[in-house]
Amino acid sequence: MTRRADAAAVPTAIAVGYDGSPDAAAALRWAAALATRTGAELRVVHAVGLLEHAGMAGGPARDAALAVAAEAGADEARVTWRRVDGEPASVLVREAEDGADLLVVGSRGFWAHPGVLGSTSLELAERAPVPVVIVPRREQP
């Protein structure tokens, strides 16, 4: 298996950050389309924060996320849904350390907060050990 460092490699495991926002859905569609073309495993990853863990804030539904992936043509058997406790960028970095060789996020929403701290997606790009794709909302492959 070709991993890391080789920028021209075809991804074998794609992790896409998903918070239920339209931007995250665009990222998921893009990732699903790429996974379909390359035969890669697709991990749909949702970071669970303090409030969501306690049921004090809502999170995206698994079925809705998987439906988005299916619409984009992803092979159901190659798609997994992961709810992981943690902060979004850190959770995706950990996915990379757990074998994902491409990370995909939307350009806005909490994955790329436009306010203080700059952009989480840029922060992710700084910290990730594998390539990161930031998908603009209009992208509809």
Added chain:
Amino acid sequence: MLIMAGPVGETVHDGGPHPERPARITAVLQGIGDLRLGTDLVTVDPLPASRADLARVHSERYLDELEAFAQRGGGSLDPDTYVTPSSWDAACDAAGAGLAAVHALRERGEGVGFAVARPPGHHAERGRGMGFCLVNNVAVTAASLLAEGERVLVVDWDVHHGNGTQEIFWDEPDLLYVSTHQWPLYPGTGRPQEVGGEGAIGSTVNVPVPPGATGDVLRLALDEVAAPAVGAFRPDWVLVSCGFDAHRADPLAELALSSADFADLARAVAEFAPGPGRTVLFLEGGYDMTAVRRSTAATVAALLGDLASPEQPTFGGPGADAVRAVAGLRERAMAEVHDRTDGGSLDAPVTGPAGAPSERRPW
């Protein structure tokens, strides 16, 4: 004698319907009030932490952005963490509370300090706030002590791992960070293999415990895992990231402690201090107001040598085996570090650069 620095955050940094709220400070004050300490309670006003104090642990860029964000009216840093127009000043005051407590303890040479302040701090990393935390209060005080050549122990018994404190002091051999926390749980860091960076291996001690763990399990963690590390480290100061969200009534997590257990943990931690006047508590989490009130009273009373809890200690929950496994893992990891004198590989501990060209950290 209790030296209380604060209160900070009883009326400001209010995010509306959010568990990290001003009433938490009121609950702590009630818990202290329940002890009727009389002249054994000394209150000191915190001065806001200076820019230099904050910049020891946070990047200039983050501090600039946070201040500007609050000035623009604030908003959300992440799905958990709010900033209001008053939050910057509150965060500076909260960080200053620990400094004021240390100052007062030094003047008196006795007593126990308590920074009764919010917003809390231990999730805040060098370059970002998260998990309800904006400025890492315990880290600001720890860094101030380190700058004066002191050796600092931070015990973090909040139910969540203090990823920020760990990150800030990852490469600091003169600070020993010990955390007990529920696993799995936010923020997802704090595995036993996370033991500190190259040059500071062993200076981070993580003891994750499963949901349902009781007071005896956390006490075991302090006795079996923390105590040997602390004994070898010999701290000059003991700072406690004192969250009360490991209480069984807390809505944010699933541990099963009672207020009496916090007293037990406090007694164990008191043993870690080199002498009187060297222990400071920092309020971290704790979101059930009755639990916070009772646990505050129990913890402070224990540190002052008294008993105060209407609840019984808890025991028999899961996790003792996990704690013993961590103790064993840590012994083996440290032995390996001692053996490694000629560049041999070290598999178990995550220490940062692990043969990869880019620096690799566990978060």
